[in-house]
Amino acid sequence: MPRKPGELQGDDPLVRTLARGHCCPKEHQQHLELAAAYPKIAVASTQMATISTDEHHESEEFRASVGARWPFLADQGLREAWDAGDRSSFHGWAERGGPGPTAP
Numbered sequence: 001m002p003r004k005p006g007e008l009q010g011d012d013p014l015v016r017t018l019a020r021g022h023c024c025p026k027e028h029q030q031h032l033e034l035a036a037a038y039p040k041i042a043v044a045s046t047q048m049a050t051i052s053t054d055e056h057h058e059s060e061e062f063r064a065s066v067g068a069r070w071p072f073l074a075d076q077g078l079r080e081a082w083d084a085g086d087r088s089s090f091h092g093w094a095e096r097g098g099p100g101p102t103a104p
Helices: 005-009 025-043 056-066 076-083
Strands: 014-019 047-052 072-074
Touching: 014 025, 025 047, 025 056, 047 056, 056 072
Parallel strands: 014 047, 047 072
Antiparallel strands: none
16 A cells, blocks of 8 residues: 555654655765664654655665665656656645655
């Protein structure tokens, strides 16, 4: 069953990150640092979710490569917009609540 960020959040705060994907070295570095900080974040009952432009299997590889213990969701709509040069999908995404990222 697909998951959405709101379903992951429950009653706790949720940190959502948008990622260009596993092939971006800057994203990889950022997520390594987030993974290192995650134990401190989790102590406060805060959930995390990364929404990536990758396909589901690539998102899982990305998650494993940085040692993340939170879900990575795939949003192909972001990928299509990114590939078309439309960065506006990333800007303002949080204000709109997202275009519907899912993961099995």
